[in-house]
Amino acid sequence: MPWRLLRFALSDKHPEPRMFTRHDQLKPAYDVVIIGGGGHGLAAAYYLARDHGITNVCVLEKGYLGGGNTGRNTTIIRSNYLTPEGVKFYDESVRLWQDLSTDFDLNLFYSNRGHFTLAHTDAALRTSRWRAEVNKHFGIESEVVGPEVVKKAAPMIDLSCGGHAPILGALYHAPGAVARHDAVAWGYGRGADMRGVEIHQRTEVLGIDVAGGKVTGVQTNRGRIATNKVLCAVAGSTPRLLDMVGIRSPITIHPLQAMVSEPVKPWLDPILVSGSLHVYISQSARGELIMGASLDPYEVQSTRSTLDFPEGLSAHMLDMFPFLSNVKVMRQWAGMADMTPDFAPIMGRTPVEGFYLDGGWGTWGFKATPVCGKTMSYTVANDRNHELITGFTLDRFRNFELTGEKGAASVGH
Amino acid sequence: MKIMTCPVNGPRAISEFSYGGEIRTMPDPATCSDDAWADYIFNRNGSPGVKCEWWCHTPSNTWFVAERDTARDVILRTYLYTVAS
Numbered sequence: 001m002p003w004r005l006l007r008f009a010l011s012d013k014h015p016e017p018r019m020f021t022r023h024d025q026l027k028p029a030y031d032v033v034i035i036g037g038g039g040h041g042l043a044a045a046y047y048l049a050r051d052h053g054i055t056n057v058c059v060l061e062k063g064y065l066g067g068g069n070t071g072r073n074t075t076i077i078r079s080n081y082l083t084p085e086g087v088k089f090y091d092e093s094v095r096l097w098q099d100l101s102t103d104f105d106l107n108l109f110y111s112n113r114g115h116f117t118l119a120h121t122d123a124a125l126r127t128s129r130w131r132a133e134v135n136k137h138f139g140i141e142s143e144v145v146g147p148e149v150v151k152k153a154a155p156m157i158d159l160s161c162g163g164h165a166p167i168l169g170a171l172y173h174a175p176g177a178v179a180r181h182d183a184v185a186w187g188y189g190r191g192a193d194m195r196g197v198e199i200h201q202r203t204e205v206l207g208i209d210v211a212g213g214k215v216t217g218v219q220t221n222r223g224r225i226a227t228n229k230v231l232c233a234v235a236g237s238t239p240r241l242l243d244m245v246g247i248r249s250p251i252t253i254h255p256l257q258a259m260v261s262e263p264v265k266p267w268l269d270p271i272l273v274s275g276s277l278h279v280y281i282s283q284s285a286r287g288e289l290i291m292g293a294s295l296d297p298y299e300v301q302s303t304r305s306t307l308d309f310p311e312g313l314s315a316h317m318l319d320m321f322p323f324l325s326n327v328k329v330m331r332q333w334a335g336m337a338d339m340t341p342d343f344a345p346i347m348g349r350t351p352v353e354g355f356y357l358d359g360g361w362g363t364w365g366f367k368a369t370p371v372c373g374k375t376m377s378y379t380v381a382n383d384r385n386h387e388l389i390t391g392f393t394l395d396r397f398r399n400f401e402l403t404g405e406k407g408a409a410s411v412g413h
Numbered sequence: 414m415k416i417m418t419c420p421v422n423g424p425r426a427i428s429e430f431s432y433g434g435e436i437r438t439m440p441d442p443a444t445c446s447d448d449a450w451a452d453y454i455f456n457r458n459g460s461p462g463v464k465c466e467w468w469c470h471t472p473s474n475t476w477f478v479a480e481r482d483t484a485r486d487v488i489l490r491t492y493l494y495t496v497a498s
């Protein structure tokens with residue numbers, strides 16, 4: 001047993017510091033209040049303190065850190081999107097991921113696997129070519145490959161998919177990766193905490209005070225806080241928070257479900273996504289198969305899961321990997337995905353002065369955690385939208401200027 | 414399995430139905446402002462609550478109205494649409 005662990009077990013004073021400082025009281029005022037202690041809120045807090053020297057900041061989380069979509073997601077990281085705005089943004093995020101473990105002094109288990117988007121139809125192959133061309137234009141590794149390359153990377157696959165959806169090719173994205181989601185929230189949280197940011201768990205925002213079109217404070221279950229700047233990063237609760245400040249948005253909430261199998265020997269290195277079969281799969285460091293599908297078909301604002309989901313997903317999994325028929329499903333769960341009509345997020349300043357939004361992240365926002373923290377902290381500190389997010393502002397809908405990412409964001413996450 | 418009651422065909426599995434979104438009133442495109450039109454086509458009421466929604470029983474192509482609590486995912490009532498006079 002390592003000496004550190006033994007010392008910890010024998011001591012009653014717990015010589016290891018806790019991950020975060022506990023603050024018993026809320027202060028009456030902060031320079032910035034961040035609502036939502038998921039990866040996005042914590043990353044923004046971290047960069048506000050580290051890059052902009054703003055440390056009189058609190059993060060309010062109604063449950064526990066990372067208990068929202070951050071801790072429920074299937075952790076696929078990639079940048080092979082479809083629009084130039086999207087590709088540049090996600091590429092910056094992938095770059096930031098590279099040295100986060102060193103930044104935090106915490107192992108994020110960032111694991112570069114390669115990512116295949118399988119094409120079973122001519123239409124899907126065409127979209128793959130389109131994406132590959134846009135991606136290459138921006139210097140991102142992305143190419144269309146034939147079925148034999150897929151077979152080589154995942155030898156257990158049935159290329160005919162049970163005979164009814166033969167794989168014609170795939171979009172291959174070498175930088176595709178997975179990482180440990182909780183560690184991302186903890187790493188950002190600890191880094192922010194060390195720089196003076198206060199993290200308050202079990203603190204729910206119940207109302208936002210606006211006077212003369214400007215934010216003046218926040219009402220919580222533990223009392224009122226005065227502030228002129230609020231960053232809202234609450235994923236599946238975004239419409240509820242927007243109601244508090246009277247902003248209308250196109251966001252609707254649909255559950256997104258996922259499941260894991262029992263751990264099995266390592267046999268799958270890359271991440272595989274099939275748009276036609278509506279499934280994706282990767283194998284975790286522990287050997288579990290992490291599997292997901294498309295959104296639930298209708299609006300629900302809760303994290304309930306259904307039996308239809310593992311049934312449907314398993315059937316498609318067996319089309320691709322018939323040998324999995326004896327593998328057991330261990331757990332299933334759901335998160336609340338905040339969906340937008342164009343599958344791009346909604347970020348930046350809003351019609352209410354001092355109210356900044358980082359939402360509409362739907363099924364694809366984990367990979368963007370670092371770049372969202374960077375760009376939103378800049379936006380909050382300077383009261384000016386960061387140049388990387390100008391394609392994602394709320395007024396794009398009013399101006400009929402959508403940022404159509406559906407071809408690259410649905411199912412693929 | 415979740416069951417929904419089609420006003421014409423009775424209780425059926427939810428997989429036989431497709432969702433058409435909350436019932437909303439269309440402004441007159443010829444006279445409304447661009448802002449009002451954008452609000453109508455894009456913006457939605459995304460907060461939880463009891464909502465009146467369009468649903469369709471796909472095998473029989475029957476469109477009807479369902480009142481559903483979207484926080485608990487409980488269907489309270491289903492009925493055929495009638496134009497209010």
Ligand SMILES: Cc1cc2nc3c(=O)[nH]c(=O)nc-3n(C[C@H](O)[C@H](O)[C@H](O)COP(=O)(O)OP(=O)(O)OC[C@H]3O[C@@H](n4cnc5c(N)ncnc54)[C@H](O)[C@@H]3O)c2cc1C
Pocket residue numbers: 035036037038039040041060061062063064065066067068069070071072073074075076077203204205206233234235236237256257258292334335336337361362363364365366367368413
């Ligand atoms: C099953 C599933 C799979 C996914 N897979 C992927 C993937 O492979 N790759 C990818 O990039 N993305 C994926 N996503 C999307 C990704 O998880 C999210 O976009 C991202 O994690 C959002 O992070 P966040 O910090 O904004 O939100 P969250 O982590 O949800 O954090 C928001 C927090 O706000 C808190 N909150 C809400 N209301 C209040 C309030 N009133 N007061 C105080 N706190 C409040 C919540 O408790 C929550 O902790 C997936 C999502 C799901 C559900």
